[in-house]
Amino acid sequence: MKHFQRHPIAKYTTLKVGGYADNFYIPNDREELTELIQSFGSHQFLLLGNGSNIFIKSKRIKKPVLMTNKSLKDVDIDATTGKLRVGAGVDIRKMIADCLRVGLRAPVELLTIPATVGGAVYMNAGRTSMNSSISDNLIEVEVFDGKHFTTLSRKECTFSHRYSVFHRRPQTTILSATFQYDRIPSDVIQSLKRTSIEAAKDKDYRNLASAGSVFKKCDYQLMQSLRGTGFRRTGFARNTPNCIVNYGDAYAWQISALLAYAYVSHRLRGKQAILEWQVW
Numbered sequence: 234m235k236h237f238q239r240h241p242i243a244k245y246t247t248l249k250v251g252g253y254a255d256n257f258y259i260p261n262d263r264e265e266l267t268e269l270i271q272s273f274g275s276h277q278f279l280l281l282g283n284g285s286n287i288f289i290k291s292k293r294i295k296k297p298v299l300m301t302n303k304s305l306k307d308v309d310i311d312a313t314t315g316k317l318r319v320g321a322g323v324d325i326r327k328m329i330a331d332c333l334r335v336g337l338r339a340p341v342e343l344l345t346i347p348a349t350v351g352g353a354v355y356m357n358a359g360r361t362s363m364n365s366s367i368s369d370n371l372i373e374v375e376v377f378d379g380k381h382f383t384t385l386s387r388k389e390c391t392f393s394h395r396y397s398v399f400h401r402r403p404q405t406t407i408l409s410a411t412f413q414y415d416r417i418p419s420d421v422i423q424s425l426k427r428t429s430i431e432a433a434k435d436k437d438y439r440n441l442a443s444a445g446s447v448f449k450k451c452d453y454q455l456m457q458s459l460r461g462t463g464f465r466r467t468g469f470a471r472n473t474p475n476c477i478v479n480y481g482d483a484y485a486w487q488i489s490a491l492l493a494y495a496y497v498s499h500r501l502r503g504k505q506a507i508l509e510w511q512v513w
């Protein structure tokens with residue numbers, strides 16, 4: 234296992250902003266990860282997947298940070314039943330590719346989301362425009378609470394829009410998720426795949442540092458009007474509403490200021506904005 238102290242961690246996030254972690258761990262496998270979590274006892278820690286939904290606002294993170302995407306890498310597929318069990322550290326784009334290889338109707342709609350399975354389940358990642366989310370075909374989630382290994386059914390995960398029960402259980406680690414997909418002819422799935430990628434093609438934030446949608450609930454027109462505003466180093470994306478991009482070397486305080494501006498703008502118009510990002 235790798236262990237770094239006073240380690241800058243902005244580079245492990247897609248937004249590329251933020252300070253350092255007092256202790257940063259990269260376990261090599263599931264055993265190392267669970268033993269480490271066990272050793273923390275009741276002390277809190279933070280889990281990092283691909284860091285694509287995280288804004289690191291703090292200069293210093295005192296809680297230990299554990300990166301999952303080097304451990305929890307197993308993918309077990311039964312092509313006959315269409316059932317697959319995927320480690321939480323697996324990139325969902327790899328999971329989708331593995332499914333396609335054996336003719337399963339993978340969620341190709343989610344191919345544009347740079348998530349690990351753990352991060353995707355935690356966030357119930359999805360694409361509203363394509364009517365698809367990671368929880369659609371989920372059967373169960375295997376978790377570790379520091380003492381016990383248990384399994385939660387889809388119902389127990391209480392998924393809703395970009396939400397799961399894990400938001401209320403910060404000390405619960407998702408170890409793996411089990412999904413079930415139907416078989417599908419390869420020409421049909423290839424066409425769905427093209428549609429999925431095409432729909433996201435023109436979004437400017439895909440070529441810049443960002444953390445995807447900022448708010449899971451907001452006033453769309455208001456967010457449209459904020460496009461292109463901000464600082465030289467960071468601002469609201471020019472052609473994608475509800476997205477903040479880092480043009481390079483943005484400061485965390487600048488991003489906090491953009492968030493505050495969006496919140497105040499909503500409040501002044503009597504509208505509600507609910508953050509999708511996880512802020513550390």
Ligand SMILES: Cc1cc2nc3c(=O)[nH]c(=O)nc-3n(C[C@H](O)[C@H](O)[C@H](O)COP(=O)(O)OP(=O)(O)OC[C@H]3O[C@@H](n4cnc5c(N)ncnc54)[C@H](O)[C@@H]3O)c2cc1C
Nearest residue numbers: 280282283284285286348349351352353355358359407445
């Ligand atoms: C270019 C771009 C496009 C995006 N498009 C979309 C989109 O279309 N739809 C969408 O929903 N999102 C989108 N996002 C946001 C983001 O990709 C998703 O929220 C994704 O699910 C986050 O996964 P992650 O592995 O990066 O998790 P992280 O960002 O690393 O973590 C997110 C949260 O999950 C927790 N977590 C991670 N792993 C575990 C685990 N094993 N156990 C328990 N908790 C865990 C973390 O502690 C954190 O609270 C986009 C982001 C970018 C940068």
